[in-house]
Every structure is written in structure tokens, then in C-alpha cells.
Amino acid sequence: MQEAELRGRWWRFLLILIITAVVLVPIAAIFLLSLQPSLGSTTTSQYTFENFTNIFSQTGVLTWLNNSLLVTVVTVIVSVVVAAPAGYVLSRGRNKLVSGFSLVLFIVQSLPVVTAVIPLFILFAQLGLVDTLLGMMIIYVGATMSVAIWMMAAYYDSIPIALEEAAWIDGASVAGGFVRVVLRNSLPGILSTAVFAFLLSWNDYLVALVFLRSSENYVFPVGLETFFQQNATAWGPVAACAVIMMLPPIIMFAVLNKYFSVGGIGGSLAGR
């Protein structure tokens, strides 16, 4: 009996090992590709870090990295700051208006970005925000809003309301109770929302494609894609850029993955 169970465990292990290996082929390919010597290289070894040293001098990779980091960090901070109190209302509020707010969030979440991008382009052109990083940040914060509010609300739902009530009895205001009691206990929820906002703004392609024009404003996705289009056969250097681009989200996720959960969204959606 026990032996059968042990054998079953190893079979499952083998199965998941194979699936994981197949799934990771495209990602492993980028790493291997980035280490290949490019045409005209003088090195004789099979693997080299040449591509990495070359791209820093030959491409705008540092500019892209800078711009992307700036846009992403600002987006994450503003998203959390705006979504945290709004999520609180969604979690604790209990009337027709709050239900309406919840429905608005759901509709907003389902709007195609393409539809939003066209009128926003026209609007931002008048405001001088096309081809600026500020314009990108505004759009990204707006784009994260509905899911960020849900994620915060889902986390607040797990904090007993008795905690705030105790603070209220001690004379705290609603806002005071929120900041000192609820927010203080919500670090996992905040980090989860931050991870989501980070991924959205770091990985976005469409908004950057539409709004950015000049190369000094390129964020990573547009920079990488442009570089790829211009050097379709230079796989090595492009792969080196790709490795640099995927490292920040991978590192962040490796550190924070235990806080990140999309499961809460389900509860947040169904419960209201």
C-alpha cells in the first residue's frame, strides 16, 4: 500500500517535471541565445557574455531600463495609494452606491485597452502628454485601478471589523481607524497589489507602442521590439536585451510570490 503510494508520487513528480521542462523551453531558449557569440565575433568559445557588454554601448538599453523603472515605480506607488482607501470602502461599505461602484469596476475591467487608447491619444495630444513618461504613468495607474481596488478589498475582507470598532471606541475617526488599524495589518494585500501593478506597467506593450515616439522616451518593450525589427537576424544581442528585460519581474516575483494571490479576486467578485 505504502509502496504503491510512493510510486504514484514519483510518477506525478516525473509528469510535472516533463511538463515544466516543456513549458520552460521558450524561456530557456532566450538565456542560451543571449550567450551565443554573434556574427563577426572573435571569441572561440561556445558561450560568451559579449552580447551583454555590447548592447550597453550599442543600444539604448540603459535608457529603456531607466524609463521603464521610473514609470513602473511611480505607477506602483500611486496605484497602491489610490486603491488602498477605495478598496476599504468596497470592503466595508454596504449600500446601493457601493454595489454600483463594484459594478462600475467590473465594467471598467472589461473595456478593451484599444478602445481607450484611441480617444486618450487624441486627448493627450491636446494636453501635450503624447510621447511623455508622465502620460504613460497616468494611463497605467488608470489601467491598474479596478483590479487593484478588488485586490485591496479582498484583503481587507480577511481583517475582522472588530479591530476597527475597538479603535473607534477609543475615539479614532473612520480614516484614523483605517490607517492605524487596517492598513497596518494589510502588508500582504499591499504587496500583492504592488506586484500586479508592477507586472502590468512593466509588461505593457500597446500603450507604449501608441504613445511613445522619440527613442529617448522608449520604455523597455518598445525599445526591445524596435531593436528586434531593425536587427531581425541578430538573435544574440536581442536575446541579451530580452534577458535584462525579464529579470526585474522574475526577481520581484521570486521575492514576493508568497504574497501574491489572484484567488482573492474571485472572492472579491463573488462576494459583493
Added chain:
Amino acid sequence: MSTTSIADRMGRAKRGVGVSGTGRQGGRRRNKSLRAKTWTYIIFTAPALILLLLINLYPVIYAAFQSLRNGTLIDGGDFVGFTNYVNTLVAGNMTPAFWQAALFTLIFTLVGVFGSWAVGLVLALLLRTRIPARGLFKVLLLLPWIVPVVVSAFSWNWLVATPQSPFPMLAQALGLGNVLFLADPTLAKVTVCVFKVWISFPFMMMMMSSALAAVDNNVYEAAKVDGAGSWQVFREITLPLISRSTYISWILMTIFCVNDFPTIFLLTGGGPVGSTTSLVVLAYRTVFQDFQVGPGVAIAFMTTVVLIVVSVVLYRQIRKASIE
């Protein structure tokens, strides 16, 4: 473990609430001064509401008007009534492209939703059992979802695009002849759909994992004692218990798929001969490559309306079901 705990957990599973949340809390609460509360709530939601109105709702309303005009990106243009809609829907130069894109969007969405759900669920079930290095697999399997789509599209391009790429070479070696993954319309469709499943299954895996985590193990033990086979347990116990989460994940994934621009655009650009052009890709090309803002916005707007109607109907279904 007490019976209340099992009942509670099953209830949570049914409501589609994962381990991370408890859903809405029941019970009445003592009243903080209602007026103070109302004002605080208004101030708390104001910034978010302003952003939502400006970045999300304003563009849709603007798009509705713009779709009735023949403007450009700089000029508002003249009012032309429903010409743009007639041109796309019924009889005009856009009509064949529109319906082709609508059909592909449907295929892409169906494969994307059910493909990624099936893969995600199988992996969630596997990862739920006791196997070595489980935590590591969980993280590694999330990578396709975390890696920027620009990066993964580049990688997939390298793997399949040219005859010298690894996969066509492999096909050649297996005697399948010259397989053109992105040059043949049917194969390009298949490749884009597989790419989408590859990107999306981790999201489903996370949704399903947290749904499964809320199901109490005792339920399975009881079923085993009663002599149920594993397939029977899966069909008659597991699936019904995670049905709410399943519906929610389907709805979310439907929205993600219909709205997905970069996955398609970066891998194939919508080609060959428009075979992988979805509605959002068509809208983008019509506006930003052909500079026909009116028809492009009309396509985007119709997609939006269909999605809103579908999601509101489904959303009400979930709410109704979760109240019962």
C-alpha cells in the same frame, strides 16, 4: 477538525473564495456616525473614481461619438451617422475583414479560455498532491505569465518563425516536410492560440489552486472510504466544489482574451493575410496604420459593447448564484 470547519470551508469553496480571502463578512456592525462615515467614504473613493472616469469611461463615451464621424487623429471630422457601422457590419470595404476578425476572436477566446483552464486545472491538481520540490515547480510554472509578452513573443518567433528555426527543423527531421508555423494561415492560427494558452495557463493554475485549497481534505477522505474512484471523486466532488471559481476564471479569461492585443500582434502582426487578426488588432490597424479613425473606433466600440453586455450578464449570474 470539527464539522463546522468543514461546512465553513465547503461554503467558502462554493462561494469561490480562495484561502487568501474570506469573502464578504456577514453580520451587523455597530454604527459609527453615519455622516462621518459617508464623508470619509466619499473622500476615500474620489481619487480612484476620477481616474476611472478619466482613463476608462471618458474614452468609451468619446469613442461612441467618434464612431459616428469621419475624423482623423488630429481632426474631429464631420458627422456621418451610422456609415462606419454599415461599412464594417453590412456592406463596405471593411466588412469581410471585420467578420473574419470576429470569427478569429471567437476561436482565440474559446481556445484561450478552455485550453488554459484545462492545463491550469491539471497542474493545480498535480501540485496539490505530495511531490518533491513542489514549491519550486509552482514558481517555475508561473514564469510564462510573468515574463513580458514582448520577450516571450521574441522567443517564440525564434523557435518557429523561419525554416531554420528549431521547431521547423524538428518537423523536417521527423519527416513532416516543410512546416511553416507562421506563414500558413491555419497553422498560424493554431500557433497563436497555443501561444496564448502558454501565456495564460499560470493564471488559471493560481485561480484553481486557491479554489482547491479551500476544499477540505476530509471531503476526499470520506469519499475514499465510501469507495469512490479518483475520476468519480473529481467529477462528483471536486468539480462542483470549485465551480464558482471556475466560472469566475472563465469570465475573467474571456475578457483577457478578447482584449488581448500584444500576444497576437507581436507574434504574427495579425497575418498571414489577416488570418490571425482579432477585432482589437483590426481596430488598431485601421486607426494607427490605415488612419481611418471612424471605422476603427466603430470596431473597437462594438467589441466594447459586446464585452460589457456579456460581462454584466455573467457578473449578475455570479452574484445571484453566490447569494443563494
